Amino acid sequence: SQQGEEDPQALSIQEGENATMNCSYKTSINNLQWYRQNSGRGLVHLILIRSNEREKHSGRLRVTLDTSKKSSSLLITASRAADTASYFCATDDSGGGADGLTFGKGTHLIIQP
Amino acid sequence: DSGVTQTPKHLITATGQRVTLRCSPRSGDLSVYWYQQSLDQGLQFLIQYYNGEERAKGNILERFSAQQFPDLHSELNLSSLELGDSALYFCASSPGALGANVLTFGAGSRLTVL
Numbered sequence: 001s002q003q004g005e006e007d008p009q010a011l012s013i014q015e016g017e018n019a020t021m022n023c024s025y026k027t028s029i030n031n032l033q034w035y036r037q038n039s040g041r042g043l044v045h046l047i048l049i050r051s052n053e054r055e056k057h058s059g060r061l062r063v064t065l066d067t068s069k070k071s072s073s074l075l076i077t078a079s080r081a082a083d084t085a086s087y088f089c090a091t092d093d094s095g096g097g098a099d100g101l102t103f104g105k106g107t108h109l110i111i112q113p
Numbered sequence: 114d115s116g117v118t119q120t121p122k123h124l125i126t127a128t129g130q131r132v133t134l135r136c137s138p139r140s141g142d143l144s145v146y147w148y149q150q151s152l153d154q155g156l157q158f159l160i161q162y163y164n165g166e167e168r169a170k171g172n173i174l175e176r177f178s179a180q181q182f183p184d185l186h187s188e189l190n191l192s193s194l195e196l197g198d199s200a201l202y203f204c205a206s207s208p209g210a211l212g213a214n215v216l217t218f219g220a221g222s223r224l225t226v227l
Binding site for chain 2: 033035040041042043044045048088090092100101102103104105106
């Protein structure tokens with residue numbers, strides 16, 4: 001079952017612009033992670049935010065978490081062509097469900113040069 | 114190179130056949146996870162092993178089975194293959210079994226069933 005849902009499904013912006021992707025989830029979580037996947041390759045971990053955190057930064061990445069709304073956002077600032085990839089949120093279910101880390105279907109981001 | 118090694122990279126086989134996918138986790142990681150990625154279903158969790166024992170089970174079909182060996186490598190066996198089993202199969206590893214596990218993914222095995 002899909003816990004997280006990313007929005008939008010696809011996003012195309014100009015190089016240098018900021019890109020914002022959103023993730024909504026359904027159940028209580030321990031933490032939420034964002035991963036990137038280049039076409040046909042393995043996923044790469046970007047950032048983890050715990051349920052008691054509201055915002056986290058890593059380089060050009062900024063992640064927010066609103067547990068009351070069960071949502072998270074990933075902001076990539078000053079986008080580059082190399083940021084073109086699919087971005088997935090993944091949740092760690094605090095209910096002890098046996099779902100491993102549950103991924104959404106992803107946002108496909110295209111950075112136009 | 115993520116440190117997680119998956120073989121084979123590509124596999125083409127026929128319906129009804131059986132295949133084995135292999136995964137070596139990153140050095141020091143005790144947990145291995147298997148995921149299936151297809152266009153329509155997204156990334157689906159199949160199963161997790163921790164230090165040789167099954168830890169969690171997801172949407173794994175009865176035709177599929179997995180195990181983790183004493184040297185911590187893992188194999189995913191897919192049998193009686195159907196066209197719908199065509200997908201990318203990812204292995205991931207993490208240090209522990211619980212908690213805030215960050216997964217390190219392999220490059221995947223692309224299975225095509227004809």
